[in-house]
Amino acid sequence: MDIRFSGSRSGTAPLTWGQRAIWDAIRKTAPDDHYFNFGRVLAVPRRARPLTVARAAEVLGVLVERHESLRTRLSAGLSTGLETSVGTGPGAAPSPRVPAQTGGQDGGAEPAQVLGTAGSIPLTVSRDDPERLMEELSATPFDYAGEWPLRVGLVVAEDETVTHIVLVFCHLAADGLGAEVAITDLRLLLLRGAVPGPTPPSPLDLARWQRSEPGLRVARLAAEHWEREYRRIPPTMFDRRVAAPEGPPIWRAQLVSRALDLAVQRIAAVYGTSTSTVLLAASSVLVCAVTGHEVCAMLPIVGNRFRQDAAQAVTTLSQEGLFVLDVGGRSFAEVLRAAKPAALRAYRSAYHDPGDRDRLTERVSRERGTRVHPYCCFNDMRFIDRVDASHDERTVRLAMEETTLTWPLSQDQLNCRFCLHVTGEGGGLGVSLTADTRYLPKEAMERYLRDLESLLVEAAFHETLEPVG
Structure with missing residues (x-):
């Protein structure tokens, strides 16, 4: 079974500051860049049980639709100019097919971030220990251009109901605090069926702000500190x-x-x-x-x-x-x-x-x-x-x-x-x-x-x- 999702918009943009920082680290660490993969385990709340595999897949699809970073990949060769290009609605143009694994390659244009509208993420269903399953899902590098930046495993009991949900993140899609937000939202979706409050900004939105005058002012102040200290x-x-x-x-x-x-x-x-x-x-x-x-x-x-x-x-x-x-x-x-x-x-x-x-x-x-x-x-x-x-x-x-x-x-x-x-x-x-x-x-x-x-x-x-x- 797959996690199927259909978001409200697609688009391309330059990398955000955080994406570019981790991308630089990934390139320099390849082929051992699985070092940057990390995961979280959520024990299914008692009030959300019994949870079927099909229902878990449905809830996870809503999570991916809410957080656009979880359906954002890289594409070398796309525009890295200052403007953000965004399409909306289910009829938006799909992301172009892009080459597989781009980690570790030096030189060439910096890849862009590509937000996809719809797709599917494979589910791994297991009776294994959830921590061991997380290690297995984390053990190989992501295909940053061809794979969605989230891997998901479900641990099931003898009756095939889900006891634990395992999320493994590509570091381009989330950091530790972002992963905690995803886990909190997943718990709310299991318990209440929805997450209250507005949708938080996506990497596309952050890329736009970072290239605005307020964002550039923040960047200039930071650069002054780095240059001053680098001299001594x-x-x-x-x-x-x-x-x-x-x-x-x-x-x-x-x-x-x-x-x-x-x-x-x-x-x-x-x-x-x-x-x-x-x-x-x-x-x-x-x-x-x-x-x-x-x-x-x-x-x-x-x-x-x-x-x-x-x-x-x-x-x-x-x-x-x-x-x-x-x-x-x-x-x-x-x-x-x-x-x-x-x-x-x-x-x-x-x-x-x-x-x-x-x-x-x-x-x-x-x-x-x-x-x-x-x-x-x-x-x-x-x-x-x-x-x-x-x-x-x-x-x-x-x-x-x-x-x-x-x-x-x-x-x-x-x-x-x-x-x-x-x-x-x-x-x-x-x-x-x-x-x-x-x-x-x-x-x-x-x-x-x-x-x-x-x-x-x-x-x-x-x-x-x-x-x-």
Whole structure:
């Protein structure tokens, strides 16, 4: 069975800023670009059961019709001019047939986004564990020009009723926050048959706004920050190859630590900031310790949902900001105080035109006589921030005995050299470090994560933390 949909309009447009940013990362990571696929599992609400496969397909079709990004593909060779072309109604011209897989190809015109009116998405029906099904659906790259940017699996019970719905997103269609909107809307459709409120803006709408005068003004302010900081940061944070890789050069280490979670909550509460800023500051301190630089330049992934009309959009709005922190000669408390305004500047810089960033990168790199790019990123993927100053030292130190470290991933290609991901895990705070082992060997990756835990546990109880204001 397929998910069938029929939307109200079709059209083509240039890529939005968020689409272009992730497309650049996809090209540089291919053929391992399945790295960017991600999924969500929805347990069918009790009040929506029993749910048949046919009814699930019908509801999913309504979801795809509501969120145009889920029926938007790429097409190389279409116009990438500044005007958006939109057709309306079921009689709108269909998208032209386009070549398959375009990921990883360098050069050539930037592809356009193509919104389709009608089509179908295949359903995978399984009795497998939903998490395992999500892994299977995520395991291969999307055909960005020929495949709809959503894969769907249904987990069924012995009586063939649906117990779980698995959605796997192409990152060109949604980011983490956009996926949460899609899951919320899917739950509402199952329970109520409709989603209240107006339809949120689509990538076509965002592309139009970003090329308006207000959008260009936002882009100019962001570009000024990038250019100013690019003139003073180390050209690259991890600038020396120190080892030959054993097997694939890219590895991921994941630390899961309840002690780290409790310590970060305490520091954030005492300092009056977010746990994300605390982790960003501590990560920067240790990057400088590893690399020998006194200034850390890190690229935090920012949701960019500050505009009210975009808050409920299912699309990819997340982009890299530029976080710059002077670390040399400062205590951790001093670094924390400096991190808060530096983080705000970084968040504002994240909503930028990647074309502006490319141009200024080339200009500043020529002027400095070397390529300027941090190759060092930070992605806090949590949706809830908890702060609590009441955690006591004995409890936190005992929790360190529960800390685990695993190696869940290795691959050949990545568009970065150091990527730190923060997640909420059942056993505490999850911090994953994905790195190029030619620049940071596996033993150094493990030491980095252990040092991050130790630094923050010590800081939670033995650093003089003075609240701001």
